Amino acid sequence: MEKSLVVGVDIGAQSSKLGIVDARGNILCQSVITSLQNELSEYVDDLVKAIEALIDQVGGKHLIKGVGIGAPNANYYKGTIECAANLTWGRDANGQGIYIDFAKIVSSRLGIPVAMTNDANAAAIGEMTYGAAKGMKNFIMITLGTGVGSGIVVDGKVVYGHDGFAGELGHTISIRDGRQCSCGLKGCLEAYTSAIGVARTAQERIKNSGTPSLLREIPVDKITSKDVYDAAKKGDKMALEIFDFTANLLGEAFANFIAFSAPEAIILFGGLTKSREFIEKPIIESMNKNVVSIWKNKVKILFSQLKDSDAAILGASALGWDL
Amino acid sequence: MEKSLVVGVDIGAQSSKLGIVDARGNILCQSVITSLQNELSEYVDDLVKAIEALIDQVGGKHLIKGVGIGAPNANYYKGTIECAANLTWGRDANGQGIYIDFAKIVSSRLGIPVAMTNDANAAAIGEMTYGAAKGMKNFIMITLGTGVGSGIVVDGKVVYGHDGFAGELGHTISIRDGRQCSCGLKGCLEAYTSAIGVARTAQERIKNSGTPSLLREIPVDKITSKDVYDAAKKGDKMALEIFDFTANLLGEAFANFIAFSAPEAIILFGGLTKSREFIEKPIIESMNKNVVSIWKNKVKILFSQLKDSDAAILGASALGWDL
Numbered sequence: 001m002e003k004s005l006v007v008g009v010d011i012g013a014q015s016s017k018l019g020i021v022d023a024r025g026n027i028l029c030q031s032v033i034t035s036l037q038n039e040l041s042e043y044v045d046d047l048v049k050a051i052e053a054l055i056d057q058v059g060g061k062h063l064i065k066g067v068g069i070g071a072p073n074a075n076y077y078k079g080t081i082e083c084a085a086n087l088t089w090g091r092d093a094n095g096q097g098i099y100i101d102f103a104k105i106v107s108s109r110l111g112i113p114v115a116m117t118n119d120a121n122a123a124a125i126g127e128m129t130y131g132a133a134k135g136m137k138n139f140i141m142i143t144l145g146t147g148v149g150s151g152i153v154v155d156g157k158v159v160y161g162h163d164g165f166a167g168e169l170g171h172t173i174s175i176r177d178g179r180q181c182s183c184g185l186k187g188c189l190e191a192y193t194s195a196i197g198v199a200r201t202a203q204e205r206i207k208n209s210g211t212p213s214l215l216r217e218i219p220v221d222k223i224t225s226k227d228v229y230d231a232a233k234k235g236d237k238m239a240l241e242i243f244d245f246t247a248n249l250l251g252e253a254f255a256n257f258i259a260f261s262a263p264e265a266i267i268l269f270g271g272l273t274k275s276r277e278f279i280e281k282p283i284i285e286s287m288n289k290n291v292v293s294i295w296k297n298k299v300k301i302l303f304s305q306l307k308d309s310d311a312a313i314l315g316a317s318a319l320g321w322d323l
Numbered sequence: 324m325e326k327s328l329v330v331g332v333d334i335g336a337q338s339s340k341l342g343i344v345d346a347r348g349n350i351l352c353q354s355v356i357t358s359l360q361n362e363l364s365e366y367v368d369d370l371v372k373a374i375e376a377l378i379d380q381v382g383g384k385h386l387i388k389g390v391g392i393g394a395p396n397a398n399y400y401k402g403t404i405e406c407a408a409n410l411t412w413g414r415d416a417n418g419q420g421i422y423i424d425f426a427k428i429v430s431s432r433l434g435i436p437v438a439m440t441n442d443a444n445a446a447a448i449g450e451m452t453y454g455a456a457k458g459m460k461n462f463i464m465i466t467l468g469t470g471v472g473s474g475i476v477v478d479g480k481v482v483y484g485h486d487g488f489a490g491e492l493g494h495t496i497s498i499r500d501g502r503q504c505s506c507g508l509k510g511c512l513e514a515y516t517s518a519i520g521v522a523r524t525a526q527e528r529i530k531n532s533g534t535p536s537l538l539r540e541i542p543v544d545k546i547t548s549k550d551v552y553d554a555a556k557k558g559d560k561m562a563l564e565i566f567d568f569t570a571n572l573l574g575e576a577f578a579n580f581i582a583f584s585a586p587e588a589i590i591l592f593g594g595l596t597k598s599r600e601f602i603e604k605p606i607i608e609s610m611n612k613n614v615v616s617i618w619k620n621k622v623k624i625l626f627s628q629l630k631d632s633d634a635a636i637l638g639a640s641a642l643g644w645d646l
Contacts, residue, residue, distance in 0.1 A: 161585025262484025
C-alpha cells in the first residue's frame with residue numbers, strides 16, 4: 001500500500017503539537033502534549049505514544065512515509081537537538097544544553113524514518129507551502145513565541161548553513177551588554193522581543209518607575225505578555241510604551257537582516273503577533289528608519305495567515321515527504 | 324572562432340581594475356583606471372577605452388564571450404548601479420546616489436554582453452573559484468577597503484535576494500546612533516571598520532584625548548589607515564588600541580552574521596587585511612565571545628589568498644562566462 005501520509009511534530013518549550021498530514025496539506029488529526037518533562041526518556045515515551053495514537057486513528061503505520069520534527073536547536077543534517085537550554089529535558093544538571101540524537105531515538109522507537117529541523121525553519125516551510133509566503137523565493141520567518149526563532153529562505157530554499165544551525169536571529173545582539181539571555185549571551189533580540197522578553201520589560205518598568213499603570217494591579221513577578229496586551233487594549237500608557245519599545249527593537253533588527261538577504265518580506269508568526277495592532281506600525285517605522293536607503297519602504301512586513309499550530313505541524317510534516 | 328576569453332572589471336570608489344581572463348583563470352593582461360571622474364559619461368569613456376585596449380592586446384573582440392563587472396551597489400538581476408553614493412559619478416548634485424543602467428550603457432558601447440554584481444560578491448566568486456574558499460559551500464566574504472562590502476555564499480551560491488542587492492553587511496549597525504555613515508545611516512559597521520573608518524577613529528582619538536602618540540606628528544585631518552598601521556608597527560599604543568577597537572567591532576558583527584547563515588568561514592579581503600597582525604587575534608576573540616555557544620571556536624577567520632586586484636578581476640570575470 002502506498003505511504004500517503006506524513007507526521008508533523010512541532011516541539012516548543014512548553015508544549016508539543018503533532019498531526020498527521022496528507023499529500024494535499026490537510027491535517028487529518030492532531031494532538032498536543034506537554035514538553036515540560038524532566039527527563040528525555042519521559043518526553044520520548046509521551047511523544048511516541050501520542051504519535052502512535054494518531055497513526056492508529058488514520059489506519060496504521062504502513063501508511064506513513066516519514067516523521068518531520070521541528071524543534072529548538074534541531075540540526076537538519078544530523079537529526080540532533082543540540083544545546084537547547086530552553087527545553088526542560090534538553091539541559092544537564094547545571095542548566096547547560098546537551099546533545100541529543102533525537103531523530104535516531106524516535107525513529108528506532110517508531111520504526112519510521114524521522115527528519116528534523118529548527119522549529120522556525122519548519123514554520124517557514126509551512127508558510128511557503130500554504131501561507132503568506134506562497135510563491136515567494138526570498139523571505140525571513142520570525143517566530144515571536146516563548147523565544148524568538150527564525151527561518152531564512154533564499155532562492156526558494158531554507159538556509160541551513162555549514163552545520164545545519166543557520167537562522168538563529170533571536171540571538172543577534174539588540175542591546176550591547178544588555179539583558180541576560182537564556183543562551184548565555186547578553187542583550188539578544190530574544191531577551192527583549194519574545195513573550196518572556198515583553199514580560200521582563202514590563203516587570204523592569206514597574207520596578208524602576210513610578211508611572212501609574214494597570215499592570216501594577218498584578219504581582220510584579222507574575223506579569224505576562226498577555227497582561228501587557230490586556231492593559232494595552234484598555235489604553236494603558238505603560239503597556240503601549242512597552243509594545244512601542246519592543247517593536248522598535250524588532251524594526252532595528254529587521255533592518256540588519258534585510259542587509260543580509262534582501263528578502264521580499266519578513267513574516268511574523270507566534271504568540272506575540274496577537275498584539276499586531278500595537279506592534280505592526282512601529283515595527284515598520286523603525287525598520288524603514290534604520291534600513292539602507294535602497295530598501296526603504298520596500299520590504300513587506302506580513303503576519304502569518306496560518307494558525308500557530310497548523311503552520312508548525314504542516315512545515316515539519318513537509319520534511320517527512322523526502323524520507 | 325570560439326569566444327574563449329572574458330573581461331573582468333572591479334569598480335572601486337578610488338580606482339577600477341580590469342583584466343582579460345581565460346577559461347583556466349589566468350589573467351592574460353590587466354590595467355587600472357581612476358574611478359574619480361566627476362561625470363558618468365567621462366567614466367564610461369575611460370572604462371570603454373581601457374577595455375578596448377586590453378581586448379586589442381589579446382587579439383580582438385571576436386574572442387570575448389562577455390564582460391563581468393563588480394561594482395558598489397550593483398544589481399545582478401538588472402545590471403544597474405543604484406544609489407552608490409560613494410562613487411563620484413554615482414550621485415547627484417545633492418550627494419544622493421542615482422540609478423544607472425550601467426551594464427546596458429557599457430554593453431552598447433562595446434558590442435559585448437555585460438553582467439554585473441556587487442564588488443564584494445565578485446570577490447566571493449573569485450575566492451570560491453581560486454582562493455581560500457575553494458571547496459566551501461557556505462562562507463561570508465568581507466571586503467575591508469575604502470568601504471566595507473560583503474558577499475554571502477549559501478549552499479555554493481551567492482545570495483542575491485529578492486531584488487539583487489543582498490549582502491550589504493557594511494551597513495548593519497555596529498553602534499546605535501553612532502558615527503554618520505556615507506549611506507545616510509548612523510553607526511554602520513563601515514563607518515568604523517573601513518580604511519576611512521579606521522582613520523576617523525584615529526582622528527577622533529587625537530582630538531578628544533591627550534594620549535601621546537606618533538600619530539600626533541601628522542596633521543590630524545590627513546591621518547590615514549596606513550598611518551595607523553605604520554604607527555602600530557612601531558608599537559604606538561594609541562594605534563594598537565585603534566586596531567583593537569576596530570577588530571572588536573568586526574568580531575561583534577561577525578557573531579551576528581554567523582547566527583544568520585552559519586558559515587564555515589568568514590574570509591577577509593581588502594586593504595585593511597594588511598594589518599592582519601594587529602586585527603586577527605582580537606577579531607577571533609571578540610567573535611567567539613559574542614557568538615551563540617553552538618558556534619564558539621567553530622567558525623574560521625581566513626585571510627584572502629589572492630592578491631586584491633586578482634580576486635576582484637577573476638570574480639567579476641566569472642560572470643562573463645554565463646553570458
